[in-house]
Structure formats: C-alpha cells, structure tokens
Amino acid sequence: MTGPETPRRVEVGVDRPANGGEAVGRADGRVVFVRGAIPGERVVAEITDDRHDSYWRAHVVDVLDASPHRVSSPCPAASAGAGCCDLGHVDPDHARDLKQDVLLDVLDRVGHLPRDVVEGTELATVGVRRLGADTGWRIRTRLAVDGQGHPGQSAFRGRTIVTEPCVQPAAGMLDGLGDSRFTPHSELAVVLDADGARHVTELAPVEKPRRGSADSRRRAQQNRVRRSRPRDRVVVEGGANAVRRVGGRSWDIPVTGFWQAHREAPRAYSETVVDLVGAHLATPPRVAWDLYGGAGVFAGALLDGPGDLDTVHIVDSDQAALAAADHAFAGEGDRVRTHRGEVAARIADLSGRPDVVVLDPPRTGAGERVIAAVADARPGIVVHVGCDAARFARDLGLFAERGFRVVEIRGFDAFPLTHHVEAVACLLPSATG
Numbered sequence: 001m002t003g004p005e006t007p008r009r010v011e012v013g014v015d016r017p018a019n020g021g022e023a024v025g026r027a028d029g030r031v032v033f034v035r036g037a038i039p040g041e042r043v044v045a046e047i048t049d050d051r052h053d054s055y056w057r058a059h060v061v062d063v064l065d066a067s068p069h070r071v072s073s074p075c076p077a078a079s080a081g082a083g084c085c086d087l088g089h090v091d092p093d094h095a096r097d098l099k100q101d102v103l104l105d106v107l108d109r110v111g112h113l114p115r116d117v118v119e120g121t122e123l124a125t126v127g128v129r130r131l132g133a134d135t136g137w138r139i140r141t142r143l144a145v146d147g148q149g150h151p152g153q154s155a156f157r158g159r160t161i162v163t164e165p166c167v168q169p170a171a172g173m174l175d176g177l178g179d180s181r182f183t184p185h186s187e188l189a190v191v192l193d194a195d196g197a198r199h200v201t202e203l204a205p206v207e208k209p210r211r212g213s214a215d216s217r218r219r220a221q222q223n224r225v226r227r228s229r230p231r232d233r234v235v236v237e238g239g240a241n242a243v244r245r246v247g248g249r250s251w252d253i254p255v256t257g258f259w260q261a262h263r264e265a266p267r268a269y270s271e272t273v274v275d276l277v278g279a280h281l282a283t284p285p286r287v288a289w290d291l292y293g294g295a296g297v298f299a300g301a302l303l304d305g306p307g308d309l310d311t312v313h314i315v316d317s318d319q320a321a322l323a324a325a326d327h328a329f330a331g332e333g334d335r336v337r338t339h340r341g342e343v344a345a346r347i348a349d350l351s352g353r354p355d356v357v358v359l360d361p362p363r364t365g366a367g368e369r370v371i372a373a374v375a376d377a378r379p380g381i382v383v384h385v386g387c388d389a390a391r392f393a394r395d396l397g398l399f400a401e402r403g404f405r406v407v408e409i410r411g412f413d414a415f416p417l418t419h420h421v422e423a424v425a426c427l428l429p430s431a432t433g
C-alpha cells in the first residue's frame with residue numbers, strides 16, 4: 001500500500017464496522033476506513049492511503065474515547081505488526097457482534113436480500129456462533145521465512161517478518177520451530193493432524209520477477225504464471241500427508257493442501273449441511289453435488305446422513321484433493337464420482353437433476369456463471385458456504401435473481417481474533433418449502 005508522502009493525522013469518530021475489519025468514520029468530507037479502531041470510538045488516525053477521491057485508509061495512533069469493548073491484544077505477533085489477529089484489540093464476544101453486523105449489512109447492500117427473510121435467520125436472531133476457545137484454534141498455518149532463515153508471520157505492511165508468536169495456532173504446534181533455520185525466503189506449511197502429530201513441509205522460495213522493461217500487464221501475467229507453478233517442497237517433520245477425521249470417516253490430506261483451518265470447522269459445517277438438508281428437503285436426497293468439494297468432507301457427511309444417496313459428485317480443481325477423495329471413498333464404489341477442473345467448466349458434465357447442491361467456493365465466491373448453471377439444474381435444495389462476507393452476499397443475491405429464496409443463514413466464528421467469518425446459507429427454489 002502506498003501512503004501519502006508526508007504522514008498526515010486526522011481525528012475521526014468511527015461508527016460502523018467495515019468488511020475488512022476496519023471501523024468507518026468521516027474526516028475532511030471523506031469516508032475513512034480506520035484499522036485498529038472500534039465503532040463508537042474517537043481516535044487519532046494516520047492516513048496510510050490517500051489515492052482515492054472519496055475515501056482514505058488509516059490506522060489508529062491514539063485512542064481519544066475508548067470503546068468499553070477495547071482489550072489489550074492477546075497476540076504478541078499482531079502487537080509487533082503482523083497481519084494475523086487484526087481484531088485482537090476487540091473483546092471476542094463483541095468481535096462476533098461486529099461480524100454479525102457486517103454480514104447483515106452486506107446481505108442487504110450487496111445481496112439485496114429482503115430484510116424480512118434475513119431477519120428470520122439464525123444469523124440475525126442468535127448471531128455468529130462461537131466454535132470453541134478464541135485462541136489455539138488453528139490446526140493449519142503457513143509461516144514466512146526471512147532472509148536469515150527465521151520463520152514467522154508476515155507483517156501487515158511491508159515485507160518484514162515478525163518472529164513473535166501468534167496465538168491462533170493450537171498449543172505446541174509451533175514449538176521449537178523458531179530455534180531452527182530454514183531456507184531463506186521459503187515458506188513453511190505446518191499442520192496438526194487428527195492424532196495431534198505435527199507435520200512441517202518447506203516450500204521453495206517463489207522466484208522473484210526479473211527486472212526489465214515488461215509493461216505492467218505482461219508483468220502481472222508473468223507473476224500469475226509464477227504463482228501457479230508447483231513449488232519444490234521438502235518434508236521437514238512428519239509426513240507429506242496428514243490424517244484428518246470427520247464423523248466416522250478419515251482422509252489423508254497433503255500438508256500443503258486445503259483443510260479448514262479451525263479445528264472444529266469441518267465437523268460444524270458438515271453437521272450444518274446435513275441438518276439443513278434434513279430440515280428443508282421434503283424427501284431424502286438421491287443425487288448430490290459437492291462443488292468446490294476438496295477431498296469431499298460434505299460428500300462424506302451426505303453419504304452418512306439420513307436417506308440413502310445413490311450418487312455424490314465431487315468437483316474440484318485440485319488433483320491432490322481429489323486423489324485424497326478417491327482414496328477415502330474407495331469402498332463406496334460408484335456412489336462417489338470425482339471430477340477435476342474448474343466448476344464453471346465441469347458442471348456441464350454432471351448430468352441429471354441433483355436433489356442437493358453444496359457449494360463451498362474460495363474467497364472469490366462462485367460467481368454468475370456457476371450459479372446460473374446450478375440454478376438451471378433445478379436442485380431441490382442448495383447449501384452455500386462462504387468465507388468472504390461480500391462475495392457470499394453477492395452469490396446469494398444471484399441465486400435470488402434466479403428464483404431461489406433463502407430459508408436459513410448461519411454464521412460461524414471460524415477465525416477468532418480476525419475479521420474473517422464463515423457463513424452457511426440454505427436456499428430453496430421459490431415454488432417449494
């Protein structure tokens with residue numbers, strides 16, 4: 001982020017939370033997004049980005065009127081400038097209320113969902129669910145390695161690496177790593193498996209862009225290609241895969257692959273999917289689609305849920321995740337079918353009408369093309385999982401435009417001490433339910 005050349009400070013009263021964890025106020029006729037402030041506070045903020053006509057970005061340098069919800073951050077890494085626990089200064093119960101406010105706000109502004117629908121959901125009536133302790137919840141993390149080989153958290157701004165510990169990782173997960181030296185500028189994937197064993201894999205440094213005269217579009221393209229190249233990796237501790245369990249099933253997942261970061265999340269979301277399908281679908285499902293399914297955690301939950309699924313299709317772009325699915329469901333024969341590729345492209349191969357479609361896209365959301373294809377398949381029920389509030393709201397709005405109505409939304413505090421929040425919505429075609 002580029003800041004103004006001469007640091008400039010403004011006094012701001014902030015009154016509402018923003019989707020990125022900042023609090024929003026006004027100063028000098030502009031909207032100001034203030035990192036480190038809590039709605040209701042009056043603060044002195046230093047402007048960090050003044051490139052836009054209508055808004056500035058800033059961070060707190062002094063709190064004039066503190067919120068009663070302000071606490072001293074429990075995270076040494078965040079206090080030293082790491083980007084990890086950006087809501088560590090907010091009492092966690094109040095942070096959950098702020099995340100609820102943000103979700104309700106974007107569902108209205110971005111999703112254009114009728115207030116009376118959203119007001120009846122668990123998100124509005126109960127709030128964002130706590131999944132367990134607010135520290136020590138993380139069982140999968142990435143650490144950056146500095147030029148001297150020390151692992152740590154990346155700083156919020158700049159390229160430095162903070163070696164103070166973060167409080168998100170589970171107890172013991174990072175023990176001793178700070179005393180070891182790794183390849184400078186590499187990255188460490190660290191996970192705790194279902195038996196509590198630690199696995200550490202080092203990923204080779206990403207090749208730096210070459211200096212030269214390439215224009216910005218070519219440079220961006222070169223960077224995309226570089227980032228998508230498989231990186232060399234070395235197992236430093238444990239194995240290349242980690243065992244994961246949800247319900248009575250287990251998976252062997254690459255240490256560098258996707259698994260929910262919060263220890264309790266796979267169980268909580270799987271139970272939610274089964275619960276919502278059981279509550280809102282009139283007859284037991286026969287065919288299900290698990291889109292952006294990874295290794296098929298939701299496919300497993302639906303196979304084991306009420307009813308007797310004939311087939312579940314898992315679609316994902318990650319070959320290793322689908323290999324883990326094929327292995328985990330080897331005993332299911334033809335009931336589980338895996339499809340590798342972009343959901344938008346592969347969805348056309350899934351013939352027949354699905355009773356259930358579960359979508360769990362990455363932060364970018366599913367988007368118009370995928371949602372149109374899901375709607376055209378006329379599913380009996382859709383369960384949509386989102387980890388970015390605004391994209392989640394946009395996707396629900398796209399379903400609403402295609403004749404689906406929201407019957408439930410649940411929020412989960414799957415990333416305590418940060419502004420991130422997970423939400424699960426259940427939608428039905430308008431003529432039913």
Ligand SMILES: C[S@@+](CC[C@H](N)C(=O)[O-])C[C@H]1O[C@@H](n2cnc3c(N)ncnc32)[C@H](O)[C@@H]1O
Pocket residue numbers: 258259260292293294295296297298315316317318321341342343344360361362
């Ligand atoms: C949030 S994860 C969910 C995985 C799984 N549902 C779980 O809970 O373990 C998103 C998944 O989408 C996959 N993915 C990302 N973009 C994709 C795309 N355009 N098409 C297909 N899969 C994609 C990733 O490989 C990842 O497995």
